[in-house]
Amino acid sequence: xxxxxxxxxxxxxxxxxxxxxxxxxxxxxxxxxxxxxxxxxxxxxxxxxxxxxxxxxxxxxxxxxxxxxxxxxxxxxxxxxxxxxxxxxxxxxxxxxxxxxxxxxxxxxxxxxxxxxxxxxxxxxxxxxxxxxxxxxxxxxxxxxxxxxxxxxxxxxxxxxxxxxxxxxxxx
Amino acid sequence: xxxxxxxxxxxxxxxxxxxxxxxxxxxxxxxxxxxxxxxxxxxxxxxxxxxxxxxxxxxxxxxxxxxxxxxxxxxxxxxxxxxxxxxxxxxxxxxxxxxxxxxxxxxxxxxxxxxxxxxxxxxxxxxxxxxxxxxxxxxxxxxxxxxxxxxxxxxxxxxxxxxxxxxxxxxx
DNA sequence: TCTACAAGTTAACCTTGGCTAAAATACTGT
DNA sequence: ACAGTATTTTAGCCAAGGTTAACTTGTAGA
Ligand SMILES: [Mn+2]
Ligand SMILES: [Mn+2]
Ligand SMILES: [Mn+2]
Ligand SMILES: [Mn+2]
Numbered sequence: 001x002x003x004x005x006x007x008x009x010x011x012x013x014x015x016x017x018x019x020x021x022x023x024x025x026x027x028x029x030x031x032x033x034x035x036x037x038x039x040x041x042x043x044x045x046x047x048x049x050x051x052x053x054x055x056x057x058x059x060x061x062x063x064x065x066x067x068x069x070x071x072x073x074x075x076x077x078x079x080x081x082x083x084x085x086x087x088x089x090x091x092x093x094x095x096x097x098x099x100x101x102x103x104x105x106x107x108x109x110x111x112x113x114x115x116x117x118x119x120x121x122x123x124x125x126x127x128x129x130x131x132x133x134x135x136x137x138x139x140x141x142x143x144x145x146x147x148x149x150x151x152x153x154x155x156x157x158x159x160x161x162x163x164x165x166x167x168x169x170x171x172x
Numbered sequence: 173x174x175x176x177x178x179x180x181x182x183x184x185x186x187x188x189x190x191x192x193x194x195x196x197x198x199x200x201x202x203x204x205x206x207x208x209x210x211x212x213x214x215x216x217x218x219x220x221x222x223x224x225x226x227x228x229x230x231x232x233x234x235x236x237x238x239x240x241x242x243x244x245x246x247x248x249x250x251x252x253x254x255x256x257x258x259x260x261x262x263x264x265x266x267x268x269x270x271x272x273x274x275x276x277x278x279x280x281x282x283x284x285x286x287x288x289x290x291x292x293x294x295x296x297x298x299x300x301x302x303x304x305x306x307x308x309x310x311x312x313x314x315x316x317x318x319x320x321x322x323x324x325x326x327x328x329x330x331x332x333x334x335x336x337x338x339x340x341x342x343x344x
Numbered sequence: 345t346c347t348a349c350a351a352g353t354t355a356a357c358c359t360t361g362g363c364t365a366a367a368a369t370a371c372t373g374t
Numbered sequence: 375a376c377a378g379t380a381t382t383t384t385a386g387c388c389a390a391g392g393t394t395a396a397c398t399t400g401t402a403g404a
Contacts, residue, residue, distance in 0.1 A: 038252030080210030147216040151319025
């Protein structure tokens with residue numbers, strides 16, 4: 001419960017409460033139309049349904065690449081979660097046709113699982129590199145990217161990618 | 173199930189698979205140390221615990237400000253969720269000391285609830301304005317901000333704020 | 345070989361956040 | 375005043391994601 005507290009609530013952001021307003025229309029910023037507002041929340045709920053699956057297949061792909069196999073002990077350690085939890089989630093991944101394995105053996109990705117892992121990995125990389133290009137420290141960028149990646153649309157991803165590229169050129 | 177699919181998986185990002193690598197060290201990008209990796213995921217799980225609460229208090233504050241009262245019908249409509257769901261979540265908000273209300277009456281925020289709403293609102297605004305400053309369309313920026321906001325650390329928030337400010341100055 | 349220990353699974357439990365259907369309460373117009 | 379409608383709550387259901395504890399399976403060393 002200690003290291004996660006850099007998303008500090010209390011005492012954070014109390015120094016500059018007004019310069020949040022670079023344009024004039026922020027005060028009493030009207031609510032969006034009800035149905036559009038509902039779609040925003042629906043998109044978030046939607047992302048939540050797949051986000052854990054994405055992290056799992058991404059991690060499994062990484063383990064397969066870097067250690068040759070993906071054992072559930074390693075997943076449990078890296079996820080910071082019990083082995084029982086991993087076992088149950090893997091059952092779900094299998095039932096969704098993303099992962100295959102024989103009991104008590106290493107995990108593998110199906111075609112579908114590899115496709116999802118590739119997508120997730122790419123998206124994760126784009127977000128992480130963008131944050132670093134912005135000037136965020138590596139440690140923080142990794143933490144933020146792990147959560148943000150699931151909520152970044154295609155449109156935003158492309159813009160992030162362009163920014164990172166141009167920022168790289170500026171450095172060179 | 174239609175409008176949320178701009179986080180498209182299939183067919184998305186297949187055009188430029190290689191330019192994700194502005195620096196050379198991306199191929200076989202080593203895994204972080206196990207404990208640090210676990211902390212990343214823990215931070216995300218942590219954010220998930222409060223994110224709905226934050227959205228609720230933020231919405232309640234907005235409704236109080238813009239319509240004078242916060243009825244659970246309105247919350248249900250704006251969240252795109254049933255009234256029963258709102259009722260149950262509100263019970264939880266009350267038990268956490270964030271919201272107060274008498275049965276069958278409008279909702280109000282406690283001191284604690286207002287503090288959380290103010291924080292959440294400010295953070296939400298920073299993320300939204302940052303995305304717009306980056307060049308993301310309003311519609312997409314609103315959707316992405318709704319999810320991203322809960323996963324942006326203090327450090328990143330400050331950098332976003334600076335970027336937005338400077339971007340505004342460049343426009344003027 | 346067989347015994348210990350590591351790795352994986354299963355069972356039983358919990359909380360959160362959804363849902364529908366039914367019941368209770370409040371409000372409004374005649 | 376009260377009938378009818380709108381709002382809110384409650385009850386009962388479900389899936390996801392977490393836990394611990396107990397059991398099973400695999401593997402490596404003496
Ligand atoms: Mn990821
Ligand atoms: Mn992630
Ligand atoms: Mn918000
Ligand atoms: Mn939100």
